[in-house]
Amino acid sequence: MAPTHKILTTPAPGTEIKPWKYTEEQQAQITALREYAHTLLLPESDPYHKWELRWLTKPDTIPRYMRAAKWKLEDGKKRIKGTLEWRREYKPDLIPPDEVKIEAETGKIIINGFDRDGRPIIHMRPDRENTEHTPRQLRHLVWCLERTKDLMPPGVESCVILIDYSKTTLRTNPSISVARKVLHILQNHYVETLGRGVVVNLPTLLSFFYKGISPFLDPVTRDKIRFNPNLFDLIPKEHLYKEFGGEFDYEFDFDSYWEQICSACKIAPDGTRIEDSPATATSEHESGDSTPATLVDNQDQSPEGLSKEVEAVVNAPPAEQAAPIS
Template sequence: MASGGAAGEGEWLKVAQLRAAVEAQDAHAREVDNLTLRRFLRARDHDVDKAAAMLVKFLKWRRETAPEGFVPEAQVRRELSQDKVCMSGVDRAGRPILVAFPNRHYSANRDMAEFKSFIVYLFDKICARIPRGQEKFLAIVDIKGWGYSNCDIRAYIAAIEIMQNYYPERLGKALMIHVPYIFMKAWKMIYPFIDNNTRDKFVFVDDKNLQETLQREVDESQLPEFLGGKMPLVPLKDYVQQPHQAV
C-alpha cells in the first residue's frame, strides 16, 4: 500500500535516486518537481526501478498527448458540452471536489480519442486546483439514473488507466453515491483493471448513510447544493482558472 503524508529522510533519498535514474533516460525529467517524483515513487511502493519506468512512460505520453503542454478546449468541446463533470468546493482536508454524473455519458455517442483527451483535460483542471500542501482531490460520483445506454466499460477502464498511470496519488477518495444495482454488474468488469493502491479509494455509500458520510467529508458550505449543501456546481466547460497552470 502506498504511504501518504509527510516524507521522511529515507523517502527523499529515494526521490533523489529516482531523479537520477529518470534523467539518465529522459532529459525532460529535469523539469519534473520533487513532489511529482514522490507521487510516482509512492505509486510503485517505493521501488525506484518501477517508479522510474512509470515516470519515463509518463513523460513520453505527456509529450504525445499534450504537445502544447495542455489539451486545447476545442479538442474536447463535444465532451464538455454534456456537463458530465462539474467543479465544486473543497472537503474538510482542503482537497478540491470534482462531481461526476455518469448518466450523462452515452457510449453510442462517444469518440474514444476525444474521450481520452477529455479525461486528460479534466485531470489537468482538477489537479491545478489542488492547493500547496495538499496533493489529492475528492471525487463525488453520482450514479443516479445510470442505465445500459450509459454503460461504457472501455471508456471507464481507459479513464482509470489514465488516472493510475499518469496522475498517480492524485485521487484521495471517490464517493460513489446513488448507486443502482445494475451498475454493480459493470463494476465487476472494471474492478480487475484497478490497481491495489487505487481500489480502496472507491467508497460505495449506501443511501441511508449518505448525509452522514458527506457531512463527515465536506462542510455544508462546501457541499454541492443538490446534495443539501450551499455550494453551486460549476460545469467544467464554464470553469475558469489561471490559464494552463502546471499539473
C-alpha cells in the same frame, strides 16, 4: 446559499493541509529518482522541453512516483519513464480547450469545490453523456485531471472523484472497455492522484459495472473507493451540493462554467498558459519569484482563507510538500 453559477476554485476557509513527512532513507530515494528522471529530459531545443521540465519539477511529482512504487527505486524509474514517454505523445498539459469543449457542454464532468482536506472535487454525472465514445472523451477527462492539478493548493496533490448515478441508465453508463482505458491512464500516468473515489445513488441494475472493472483496479485504488458514504464527513457543507444535503446551491450553466474554469487555471486558447501582465510580472520579479510568466502555475499561489499551515507547507523542504491520502 442562493442558487449560483459561480464555481468554487479554492478550499473552504480554515481547511487544513496535512503534509507528508519522509524519513531520511525515503528522501534519499526521492533524490535518486529525481536525478534519474532528469537524465531522461528532452533536449532544450525540443518545444516540449519546458513543459516536461515544468511537470517534472513540481514538488509532488517525484514523491508520488516513489510512493506508488512502494519505495522500490527500480520500479519508480520504470513508472516515471513510462509516464514521460506517454506525456510526450499525449501532451496532456497542452490540450486546447476547444478540442474538448463539446464534451463539457452538458456538465457530465464538472470540477467544482473541495473536500475537507483541500482536494479538488471532480463531479461526474454519467446520465449527462452527450457524445459517442471517441478518443476525445478520454482527452476531456485528462484535461479535467490537469485542471485539478492547477487548482490544488500547496501541499495537496490528489483529488476526489464523486460519481452520481441517480439518473444513469444502461445506455448512458460507460462501457467496461472505456472504464479500463480510464483506469489505465489514472493508475499509470496519474499515480497517487486519486485521493478518494465516491460513488452515490448506484442502482442495483448497474452494480455489475463495478464488479466488471474490479479485476482491473489495483488494491490501492480499490481501497480509495467508497459507496454511499456520509458526504458530510468528506465535504464541508458550503462545498457540498444542495442535492446531497449541503448548502452549495450550484446550477450548471455551460458558458459560465467554461469561462470560469479556463480563467481560474489560466488556460490560453492554444492550450498553453495565459501570461501575466507586465505589472504582475514585475511585482513577482521584485519579490524574488523567478517563475517564467508563460509557465505560471496556480499551485504556487496560496488561495485566500486557508489556514496558516499552508504557508508552512509552501516553505517546507521538498520532503514535506506532499499531501497524504486519507
